[in-house]
Amino acid sequence: MKKRIVKKHPLAIRWFHWINFPVLTIMIWSGLLIYWANDIYRLGWGDTTVIKFFPKSFNDALHIPFHLSTGMAFHFFFMWFFFLNGLLYVLYTIFSGEWKYLLPNRHSFKEAWLVVLHDLHIRKTAPPQDKYNAAQRIAYTSIVVMGMGSVITGVAIYKPIQFQWLCTLCGGYEAARIEHFILTLGYAVFFLVHIVQVMIAGWNNFQAMVTGFEVEKYNEPETIPEPQPDTIETPKA
Numbered sequence: 001m002k003k004r005i006v007k008k009h010p011l012a013i014r015w016f017h018w019i020n021f022p023v024l025t026i027m028i029w030s031g032l033l034i035y036w037a038n039d040i041y042r043l044g045w046g047d048t049t050v051i052k053f054f055p056k057s058f059n060d061a062l063h064i065p066f067h068l069s070t071g072m073a074f075h076f077f078f079m080w081f082f083f084l085n086g087l088l089y090v091l092y093t094i095f096s097g098e099w100k101y102l103l104p105n106r107h108s109f110k111e112a113w114l115v116v117l118h119d120l121h122i123r124k125t126a127p128p129q130d131k132y133n134a135a136q137r138i139a140y141t142s143i144v145v146m147g148m149g150s151v152i153t154g155v156a157i158y159k160p161i162q163f164q165w166l167c168t169l170c171g172g173y174e175a176a177r178i179e180h181f182i183l184t185l186g187y188a189v190f191f192l193v194h195i196v197q198v199m200i201a202g203w204n205n206f207q208a209m210v211t212g213f214e215v216e217k218y219n220e221p222e223t224i225p226e227p228q229p230d231t232i233e234t235p236k237a
């Protein structure tokens with residue numbers, strides 16, 4: 001088995017990806033400071049609560065202070081970086097043609113199951129893939145749509161009077177607030193799955209998102225030796 005170095009991720013994609021990670025972390029952290037001032041969400045019925053978002057232990061564990069104004073200041077400052085970075089990423093993928101590797105195609109939803117079965121070691125072979133497999137295409141496209149959703153619902157609850165039409169589009173102020181919150185929970189779920197997948201895929205895959213290059217193993221095609229003139233058998237008359 002031979003090895004060669006191949007280009008995998010363009011520089012722009014790597015910048016967008018690694019800028020997004022700390023910015024999103026700050027957005028979630030500052031969002032928690034804001035949410036703590038009025039943490040209304042829970043799963044339950046009547047007076048019975050199964051899960052409260054979030055229990056006191058959660059805030060204690062993350063040392064989330066009751067600093068509403070700090071949270072708002074960070075959230076409304078870093079939202080510009082989140083928005084601009086996301087917008088430039090989408091424009092870049094469109095104009096560079098990278099979208100072809102990212103958007104699910106008509107086979108993706110069927111193949112994603114086969115990828116999951118393969119990851120769970122239930123199926124031996126994984127379906128053939130391009131740069132990303134079917135499950136990745138769906139996940140990466142979803143996260144971009146979720147990002148758009150966060151910006152839209154965020155603007156709706158930030159300026160509900162000025163952007164009343166946007167608020168109405170989201171189903172009203174309360175609905176927009178719930179959607180904004182659920183999207184954040186979605187990022188947490190995506191992040192956990194993403195990190196586990198990155199760890200399973202290994203160092204070579206990870207470092208390619210930093211350097212842009214990946215080490216690829218390949219089989220050298222077997223060369224059939226040319227027959228020498230003195231070894232060619234000529235039929236006897």
Ligand code: HEM
Nearest residue numbers: 013017020021024102140143187190191194198205206209
């Ligand atoms: C410590 C944090 C993170 C690590 C180590 C990480 C690692 C990676 C790696 C290695 C890839 C390439 C996967 C492959 O080639 O198979 C990737 C792609 C990607 N990651 Fe992350 N990631 C992190 C955080 C995030 C976050 C927070 C998001 C978004 C919420 C995200 C969204 C994406 C997307 C959309 C892609 C595809 C990029 C493209 O090719 O356009 N990642 N990540």
